[in-house]
Amino acid sequence: xxxxxxxxxxxxxxxxxxxxxxxxxxxxxxxxxxxxxxxxxxxxxxxxxxxxxxxxxxxxxxxxxxxxxxxxxxxxxxxxxxxxxxxxxxxxxxxxxxxxxxxxxxxxxxxxxxxxxxxxxxxx
Numbered sequence: 858x859x860x861x862x863x864x865x866x867x868x869x870x871x872x873x874x875x876x877x878x879x880x881x882x883x884x885x886x887x888x889x890x891x892x893x894x895x896x897x898x899x900x901x902x903x904x905x906x907x908x909x910x911x912x913x914x915x916x917x918x919x920x921x922x923x924x925x926x927x928x929x930x931x932x933x934x935x936x937x938x939x940x941x942x943x944x945x946x947x948x949x950x951x952x953x954x955x956x957x958x959x960x961x962x963x964x965x966x967x968x969x970x971x972x973x974x975x976x977x978x979x980x981x
Contacts, residue, residue: 866975879953
């Protein structure tokens with residue numbers, strides 16, 4: 858089992874940047890592929906990015922491709938989401954999630970563990 862905790866959210870102006878962090882408990886962090894999702898008010902939680910166990914592979918939603926970068930540091934049990942060129946439509950609660958799947962997963966229900974989320978608000 859792993860526990861996840863996000864940080865780094867907050868208010869930012871359009872065009873700005875934020876880096877989200879997700880710290881994981883336990884000694885088996887490298888056994889999990891990780892993902893970031895987001896949920897805007899009144900909308901379903903949607904996939905943002907995923908990264909493989911070793912960090913060598915990543916995948917992004919089209920809406921963030923070229924602007925966001927997912928990375929991980931297994932020595933620090935942490936996964937990151939660098940968000941650049943932020944837009945008002947990026948406003949949401951951002952969640953990190955962990956899965957034991959061997960491949961990169963974009964489907965929410967295939968993730969086993971979730972953090973509590975961190976709010977990102979982008980103003981125009």
